[in-house]
Structures are given as C-alpha cells and as structure tokens.
Amino acid sequence: MPPKYFQFIKPTKNSNDCNFSLIFALKYTNKRGSSTLLKIRYMTHELYMRKALEEASLAEEEGEIPVGAIVVCKGKIIARAHNQTERLNDVTGHVEVVAITMAAAALGGKYLNECTLYVTLEPCTMCAGAMAWAQLGELVYGASDSQRGFSRLSPAVLHPRTKITSGILEPECSEPVKRFFQKRR
Numbered sequence: 366m367p368p369k370y371f372q373f374i375k376p377t378k379n380s381n382d383c384n385f386s387l388i389f390a391l392k393y394t395n396k397r398g399s400s401t402l403l404k405i406r407y408m409t410h411e412l413y414m415r416k417a418l419e420e421a422s423l424a425e426e427e428g429e430i431p432v433g434a435i436v437v438c439k440g441k442i443i444a445r446a447h448n449q450t451e452r453l454n455d456v457t458g459h460v461e462v463v464a465i466t467m468a469a470a471a472l473g474g475k476y477l478n479e480c481t482l483y484v485t486l487e488p489c490t491m492c493a494g495a496m497a498w499a500q501l502g503e504l505v506y507g508a509s510d511s512q513r514g515f516s517r518l519s520p521a522v523l524h525p526r527t528k529i530t531s532g533i534l535e536p537e538c539s540e541p542v543k544r545f546f547q548k549r550r
C-alpha cells in the first residue's frame with residue numbers, strides 16, 4: 366500500500382470550538398513522515414449568522430417579525446428559514462420550529478445532535494423546548510430577548526448537552542426587530 370500523502374480531514378464535533386467551524390482541511394505528509402496542513406477552509410459564527418440575517422430580511426419583506434435561522438450540519442447548511450406566523454396564520458410558525466422541521470427532513474432523522482442552529486434572536490421557551498426534543502448539538506443566537514427569551518423564563522429547558530453561544534452580531538440582529546416594532550406602534 367502506498368503511503369497516504371494527502372489526507373482529507375473532515376470536521377469533527379470539536380472543530381466547532383473557538384467560534385469557528387471547520388469545513389475541510391487537506392494534510393500533506395512527506396516521505397519522512399512530517400506533515401503540513403495545505404488548505405483549511407472554515408466558517409466563523411459571524412459568517413453563518415449573516416446567512417441567518419439574510420433570512421431575517423426576507424421575513425421583513427413579507428411582513429413577518431424579522432427573525433431568520435439556518436441549520437448547519439458538518440459544515441453544510443441543511444436548512445434556511447424565517448418566521449412564518451403571519452403566512453401560516455399559526456402562532457407556532459416560529460423560525461426555529463420551521464428550521465428544525467426542515468433540518469430533520471434533510472437528514473432523514475429527527476435528532477439534530479450533530480447540528481448547529483443559528484438564529485438571529487434568542488429563542489422563546491416553545492422553540493427552546495423543540496430544540497430539546499430534537500437534542501440539538503449547538504445553539505448560536507444573535508440578539509437577546511429580555512421579554513420572551515428562554516434564558517430568563519426557563520433556562521433549564523434546553524437539552525443538557527446543547528452548547529450555547531450568544532451575542533453573535535448582536536446589533537445587526539436586534540436592529541430589524543426594533544425597527545419592526547417601532548413601525549407597528
């Protein structure tokens with residue numbers, strides 16, 4: 366068997382640490398056995414949150430509360446969603462619930478323990494409960510919601526193994542929501 370000079374490194378769960386997630390890396394090993402990383406591509410939490418913000422602006426265009434979300438699994442975006450409560454005439458049409466349903470359909474399984482859900486606004490208790498049922502691997506949110514956010518009302522609702530990161534692009538994420546409610550007043 367010839368030695369493996371080029372090795373494709375796939376992301377592992379731990380590669381989501383340090384505020385970035387690895388997409389892929391290519392490792393080259395020479396004949397003496399020393400190796401170098403040739404190519405690394407990674408996405409930061411900020412870059413993924415910008416994708417969720419794109420969804421939030423779609424919601425705004427449709428007259429929905431401007432909150433957007435994406436679900437990432439092993440470096441791949443498997444769901445993009447925005448609020449649909451007006452369109453569906455359904456109070457449970459929160460972006461996180463829509464995103465969880467889409468992600469489960471994309472994976473063909475109901476558990477999202479290898480997924481990261483990015484959402485522009487802190488989830489409410491209902492959505493955090495849905496994340497617990499889905500055994501979500503990681504939750505990353507932008508703006509806090511001091512009124513309806515789960516962290517104040519029911520901080521223990523998430524699955525104990527779900528990693529939580531907050532405050533990513535906080536000003537950009539809270540701006541559209543503030544603007545939405547100012548217009549309504």
Ligand SMILES: [Zn+2]
Nearest residue numbers: 459488489492
């Ligand atoms: Zn919610």
